[in-house]
Amino acid sequence: xxxxxxxxxxxxxxxxxxxxxxxxxxxxxxxxxxxxxxxxxxxxxxxxxxxxxxxxxxxxxxxxxxxxxxxxxxxxxxxxxxxxxxxxxxxxxxxxxxxxxxxxxxxxxxxxxxxxxxxxxxxxxxxxxxxxxxxxxxxxxxxxxxxxxxxxxxxxxxxxxxxxxxxxxxxxxxxxxxxxxxxxxxxxxxxxxxxxxxxxxxxxxxxxxxxxxxxxxxxxxxxxxxxxxxxxxxxxxxxxxxxxxxxxxxxxxxxxxxxxxxxxxxxxxxxxxxxxxxxxxxxxxxxxxxxxxxxxxxxxxxxxxxxxxxxxxxxxxxxxxxxxxxxxxxxxxxxxxxxxxxxxxxxxxxxxxxxxxxxxxxxxxxxxxxxxxxxxxxxxxxxxxxxxxxxxxxxxxxxxxxxx
Amino acid sequence: xxxxxxxxxxxxxxxxxxxxxxxxxxxxxxxxxxxxxxxxxxxxxxxxxxxxxxxxxxxxxxxxxxxxxxxxxxxxxxxxxxxxxxxxxxxxxxxxxxxxxxxxxxxxxxxxxxxxxxxxxxxxxxxxxxxxxxxxxxxxxxxxxxxxxxxxxxxxxxxxxxxxxxxxxxxxxxxxxxxxxxxxxxxxxxxxxxxxxxxxxxxxxxxxxxxxxxxxxxxxxxxxxxxxxxxxxxxxxxxxxxxxxxxxxxxxxxxxxxxxxxxxxxxxxxxxxxxxxxxxxxxxxxxxxxxxxxxxxxxxxxxxxxxxxxxxxxxxxxxxxxxxxxxxxxxxxxxxxxxxxxxxxxxxxxxxxxxxxxxxxxxxxxxxxxxxxxxxxxxxxxxxxxxxxxxxxxxxxxxxxxxxxxxxxxxxxxxxxxxxxxx
Numbered sequence: 001x002x003x004x005x006x007x008x009x010x011x012x013x014x015x016x017x018x019x020x021x022x023x024x025x026x027x028x029x030x031x032x033x034x035x036x037x038x039x040x041x042x043x044x045x046x047x048x049x050x051x052x053x054x055x056x057x058x059x060x061x062x063x064x065x066x067x068x069x070x071x072x073x074x075x076x077x078x079x080x081x082x083x084x085x086x087x088x089x090x091x092x093x094x095x096x097x098x099x100x101x102x103x104x105x106x107x108x109x110x111x112x113x114x115x116x117x118x119x120x121x122x123x124x125x126x127x128x129x130x131x132x133x134x135x136x137x138x139x140x141x142x143x144x145x146x147x148x149x150x151x152x153x154x155x156x157x158x159x160x161x162x163x164x165x166x167x168x169x170x171x172x173x174x175x176x177x178x179x180x181x182x183x184x185x186x187x188x189x190x191x192x193x194x195x196x197x198x199x200x201x202x203x204x205x206x207x208x209x210x211x212x213x214x215x216x217x218x219x220x221x222x223x224x225x226x227x228x229x230x231x232x233x234x235x236x237x238x239x240x241x242x243x244x245x246x247x248x249x250x251x252x253x254x255x256x257x258x259x260x261x262x263x264x265x266x267x268x269x270x271x272x273x274x275x276x277x278x279x280x281x282x283x284x285x286x287x288x289x290x291x292x293x294x295x296x297x298x299x300x301x302x303x304x305x306x307x308x309x310x311x312x313x314x315x316x317x318x319x320x321x322x323x324x325x326x327x328x329x330x331x332x333x334x335x336x337x338x339x340x341x342x343x344x345x346x347x348x349x350x351x352x353x354x355x356x357x358x359x360x361x362x363x364x365x366x367x368x369x370x371x372x373x374x375x376x377x378x379x380x381x382x383x384x385x386x387x388x389x390x391x392x393x394x395x396x397x398x399x400x401x402x403x404x
Numbered sequence: 405x406x407x408x409x410x411x412x413x414x415x416x417x418x419x420x421x422x423x424x425x426x427x428x429x430x431x432x433x434x435x436x437x438x439x440x441x442x443x444x445x446x447x448x449x450x451x452x453x454x455x456x457x458x459x460x461x462x463x464x465x466x467x468x469x470x471x472x473x474x475x476x477x478x479x480x481x482x483x484x485x486x487x488x489x490x491x492x493x494x495x496x497x498x499x500x501x502x503x504x505x506x507x508x509x510x511x512x513x514x515x516x517x518x519x520x521x522x523x524x525x526x527x528x529x530x531x532x533x534x535x536x537x538x539x540x541x542x543x544x545x546x547x548x549x550x551x552x553x554x555x556x557x558x559x560x561x562x563x564x565x566x567x568x569x570x571x572x573x574x575x576x577x578x579x580x581x582x583x584x585x586x587x588x589x590x591x592x593x594x595x596x597x598x599x600x601x602x603x604x605x606x607x608x609x610x611x612x613x614x615x616x617x618x619x620x621x622x623x624x625x626x627x628x629x630x631x632x633x634x635x636x637x638x639x640x641x642x643x644x645x646x647x648x649x650x651x652x653x654x655x656x657x658x659x660x661x662x663x664x665x666x667x668x669x670x671x672x673x674x675x676x677x678x679x680x681x682x683x684x685x686x687x688x689x690x691x692x693x694x695x696x697x698x699x700x701x702x703x704x705x706x707x708x709x710x711x712x713x714x715x716x717x718x719x720x721x722x723x724x725x726x727x728x729x730x731x732x733x734x735x736x737x738x739x740x741x742x743x744x745x746x747x748x749x750x751x752x753x754x755x756x757x758x759x760x761x762x763x764x765x766x767x768x769x770x771x772x773x774x775x776x777x778x779x780x781x782x783x784x785x786x787x788x789x790x791x792x793x794x795x796x797x798x799x800x801x802x803x804x805x806x807x808x809x810x811x812x813x814x815x816x817x818x819x820x821x822x823x824x825x826x827x
Contacts, residue, residue: 018657019439021594028598034590068682071438071723250704268704283405310702312680312709317405329673 007079007255013072014041020066020076025334026059029353033059036066040076044083052087059347060084061338061354062210063304081209081256088212095134099340100207100216106144106176113146136348140337140383142177142375149179153198156186163193163286166277167231169249171242172203173375180404181375181390184397185241185274191400192281192288197236201227204245206252210339214257221253225267232270239277241391243373244305244339246271251308273306274393275373279314282321291399293324298395299367301330301358301381303374304338315373315392322399328365332358335372337380352384359384371395407433407678407711409822410698412685412738413725415440416808417793418717419668420489420815423496425715426675428823433709434677435700437684439665440719441794441811446516446524446653447627447660448531449493449812451486451508452478453523453805460568462525462809463487463508475798478806480773481813483508489816490526490809500667501635505532513537513568515544515624517553517654519561519575523805528660530629530638533622534650536565536573543621544577544652545613549591552655553626555579578616583608596628597659600637610644617647627651627660634663685718688739695786698738713788715818716741716777717811720794726768734767736795741777741785744770745797761800768797774821775814790818 021035043054066076109116119125120141130137174182186196205220240246249271253259281287302313319327335355336342342351362370362385370389372378378389411422414436426432452462459465470479494504504526506512511523512535546555555577562575583605599605629651630637642649672679687699697710718725728734734743747753747763754762769777769791776784777791792814801807
């Protein structure tokens with residue numbers, strides 16, 4: 001007898017209206033994925049205690065748009081994520097095991113970053129990775145940074161005086177690929193009177209979860225919760241620049257991985273997306289609005305996972321505080337990459353086709369820069385649009401006069 | 405952060421109110437549990453199709469229709485609000501490359517997917533040649549593997565139809581394979597609409613249909629002629645077939661409704677509105693007869709959004725804006741506003757015949773001329789909350805063919821009523 005869970009029970013609300021199918025970015029561009037309604041609520045009826053009879057489930061990118069647009073509250077994406085894990089059944093390809101461990105990759109490659117980056121730009125090696133491993137040769141793999149963010153954090157001297165203390169959960173990408181974002185985040189937080197604690201921290205487990213390895217993801221999740229819990233227990237807020245990782249902390253540990261302990265809840269309740277946190281400060285009249293003018297046009301794309309937070313689009317309100325900054329909101333739904341999805345040989349073309357409209361709109365907007373809260377989305381947008389892409393907090397840091 | 409107006413719901417009524425307010429310079433926040441009725445309806449603007457009988461001239465029929473139904477939502481807005489809303493709608497859609505035809509003076513009579521004849525006031529230009537009043541011969545083209553659209557059923561039923569002037573319809577049908585998609589076992593309207601975006605698909609289809617076309621025939625197809633640029637796709641197909649082409653709305657997902665949603669959503673963002681879909685309102689904050697804000701659920705915590713005004717356009721029973729419990733009780737979901745039109749406890753909620761005028765079908769909110777929901781004493785319950793669309797009592801949109809017109813007129817009127825107040 002299966003234990004009924006809340007996510008699964010929502011499928012009874014499905015009225016087969018097809019709204020999810022009209023919004024699904026994947027089924028919009030490929031017949032390999034028949035759409036969230038078929039793969040989700042419909043197929044789920046054949047999956048009670050059984051493995052999915054339909055392998056097309058693997059082509060769901062997990063963007064979560066179906067859940068957002070469903071008029072009846074069916075948690076379609078979450079149902080599918082769980083069904084995929086059941087279908088994978090612990091038998092995870094070498095490629096997916098590698099892609100799902102950004103922290104391990106980072107630790108191995110960072111000491112030899114120049115060499116690793118050079119190697120990843122070599123066509124024969126990318127060809128080999130493609131043919132042997134199944135990582136698409138053109139996929140926008142990020143470059144390793146030669147210095148970790150944690151290394152910088154250990155040397156960083158925090159301000160003497162502070163009005164408040166926050167914990168920064170930077171995630172793997174900031175540590176190994178984009179330490180500059182971490183420094184910008186710290187600069188913006190310190191400018192606003194925060195003492196920023198940067199504890200040692202592991203991977204949130206999202207890439208493992210997306211690739212169907214719930215056992216591995218739960219292990220990472222428990223470790224991270226243990227690392228953050230002492231701060232949450234003191235009542236400190238945990239601020240993050242990685243919007244999909246923070247969604248794990250906020251909800252998916254409980255809803256997808258089934259880790260629903262008081263400790264997980266305590267960490268979850270204290271977790272804030274950095275724009276959400278800064279926006280709250282602004283609401284309380286506590287945000288330093290001393291931004292210098294930036295005479296540029298930026299295209300803002302709220303990534304799919306960001307919309308799942310239920311916090312609105314605080315980045316838009318914050319960017320609106322910068323004088324001279326022209327911000328154009330993109331109405332394309334998805335960039336296509338959905339974490340590691342777009343790296344995979346069989347899915348790269350799908351991810352690029354999904355993102356095509358966004359890339360086109362960024363050009364049409366005449367944007368100097370695109371702004372997006374999620375790291376893998378930014379890499380995909382740079383790859384697809386040829387324009388640079390940064391986190392909103394990097395723009396705020398620049399407007400504060402901070403330079404890396 | 406305080407908004408001027410929060411609009412709850414993103415069906416046609418919410419979209420109309422939101423776009424109109426944002427275009428007038430108000431800071432608008434759209435909050436929706438999910439996507440609304442646009443994706444489920446026909447994508448035509450049906451304003452008034454039936455009173456006691458079929459209505460050919462909706463504007464002219466208004467006085468008699470309302471005299472018999474003094475509580476109808478149209479009695480609150482009046483015809484001028486509907487006219488203004490319709491003009492705004494036509495302008496807005498035309499400006500974004502999806503022009504409509506028709507007017508409030510005259511209903512077009514379009515075939516439905518089962519070959520019934522439906523009166524609609526405003527229809528996409530891609531549908532207008534389906535107007536059966538123009539007589540002539542109609543060829544209905546269906547796709548062999550498309551469910552929910554059976555051209556033989558459609559043309560047979562049309563052949564039995566009688567128009568108001570007593571004339572019949574001359575219709576026949578053919579089935580074709582969709583070029584390149586003939587082997588798809590589960591072809592959806594979406595698959596076809598995306599295929600119609602491609603010139604090569606339209607060319608191959610036209611090459612197949614054109615030899616089967618008889619002189620003087622107009623060609624009816626399911627409403628799937630393109631999503632990206634439906635006007636261009638339709639014009640291209642007409643050119644290739646050398647005959648007028650028209651779309652016939654089919655079951656959800658509604659491709660014509662998606663086109664409307666896409667354009668009004670774009671208009672919202674272009675006018676600076678915030679659009680949050682997947683944000684169900686879980687609590688309303690009311691103090692001393694004023695709403696100060698509403699709360700939505702979130703991944704880790706709920707969020708409260710503040711505004712000067714609220715337009716409640718959350719839909720009727722089917723959308724969850726009005727909740728009917730199994731014990732017969734009925735409530736409004738967000739504010740718990742009084743619901744009227746409920747049959748008395750002892751009297752039947754439903755009548756035996758499917759097409760009977762079921763008493764339960766007219767439940768909803770009673771409102772004043774500013775569309776503020778009223779209590780049993782006829783006083784506004786919350787001074788800065790207005791209601792629009794399918795939540796309103798005393799209408800039977802499916803019988804009257806009035807739902808789109810009510811949404812347009814009340815969404816527009818709710819917005820204007822806010823704009824009339826000092827800021």
